[in-house]
Amino acid sequence: MAAASPLHRSLLGAPVIGGAAVVGFLIAWWVSAKSFDPMRIPQPGDVWDAAVQLATTGYAGGTLAQHTLQSIMLAFMGFAVAAGTALPIGLAMGMSRSAEAVFGPIVAFIRPIPPLAWIPLAIIWFGLGDGAKIFVIWFTAFVPTLINTFTGVRTVDPTIIAAARVHGAGPRRMLLDVILPGAAPLIFSGLRVSLQASWMALVAAELIGAFFGLGRVLMTAAQDIFPGMIVVAMAAVAVCGATMTWLLGVVERRCLPWLKVTP
Template sequence: MLGLLAVWYLSTTGFGWIHPARFPQPEEVWGALTFIQSEGYGNGKLHQHVLHSLKLVAMGFAVAVSIGVPLGLLMGYSRRAEALLNPAFLLLRPIPPLAWIPLAIVWLGLGDGSKILVIFVAAFVPSVINSYTGVRNIDTPVMEAAHMLGVKGWRMVSEVLVPGSLPMIFTGLRLSLQASWTTLVAAELIGALFGLGSILNQASQDIYPAMILVAMAFVGICGASTTWLLGLLESRAMPWRNGRVAA
């Protein structure tokens, strides 16, 4: 990281190899950062934009995984459910999440609801696929033993399906979270008054590359931070993967 900062400084401020109009100098980015936090930019200050984007991602992601994970477990366990749901899922799966933006706007307008819907679509698919795959990867003898012992219903879900597919479920959660952040920025480029995507949109219209870099940096920071928090949850849920034993 320090090496990249040094190259950036030398290329722009130090030797002037890159014109500031094409790529801003570090001091310009710092100035943009202090400006948006103290004076505000694009209808709000930096923390307001960040909190708004976090709220949208949290809502879309939470709804997606709360529906997608159980649906994936059901499809993986029940042949009948798979036969019923898989054709529709295969039809919808190739459609890019951003293709839903026009319909989301028609249905829900330019407010937060349309953006949450697009985030939901982006996060929904990975959570379903990986939960489904996790159940299918459970060893056959384990499933047979559970059936022989009369394990059914909620016990089957809580004692067999979820523990057996947990690694794949968390893989799906990570992919869903990454898709949520990627889609959020694109969704907020259209008709958003708050959020990191709205900063990018406003800064591009104002030809303000330093502010564009500020918004991009905080998208990366927020995405990395939420992924790290999800990793902590994963390590608590599966301590054996880190060589630890649950207390």
């Protein structure tokens, strides 16, 4: 029988290593919880009880499903608006020096501003409703996609662009057949960063003035000194963010099949 290749051995060993890491983490957690005040480090059983409570009877005004759906909706809406505005502006800046001259100084000015610094203005402009949270998420997710789109367009091989022009490619064909395929890897990289940033901004925005959402659960649990519920809410945010990032990866693999790695 032929020996397994190094790649196959690594693939077979990855689940074992991952499982061992999870077991080691749980053991370390259990030992730490036994060694410290349970009000500081909750025991795994306390976290499980909090998860059951949140999923069944609810906490902070809603159940796990209600809070999670609210957070997913806001994160997706803010991310979608950010992508819908950052992509065309980034493409325009990358393809036109005039557009870069118009938008470049604005981006350079707002880029260093921390997203959370916009929360007071967002509340003044949009109130305590979802509009303020979507605005904060939009700003947070806007910059990474814009920068990566601009950079992706500027790094397209000039030889390919020149060859397309020689063969009579107009602006539309140049954009669809040359610029977008060449810039797509960096664009998707920016979208991933923006999506993850959307969740960070969402939770921070929900800590202030939210009636539903995982951030609301975190804030209420902190006020109630309920560490088990805090861990549950953090885990829910992590699962939601990881799931949406995975779904974006599925879209990326379908849009960019030439980037697939075959074992």
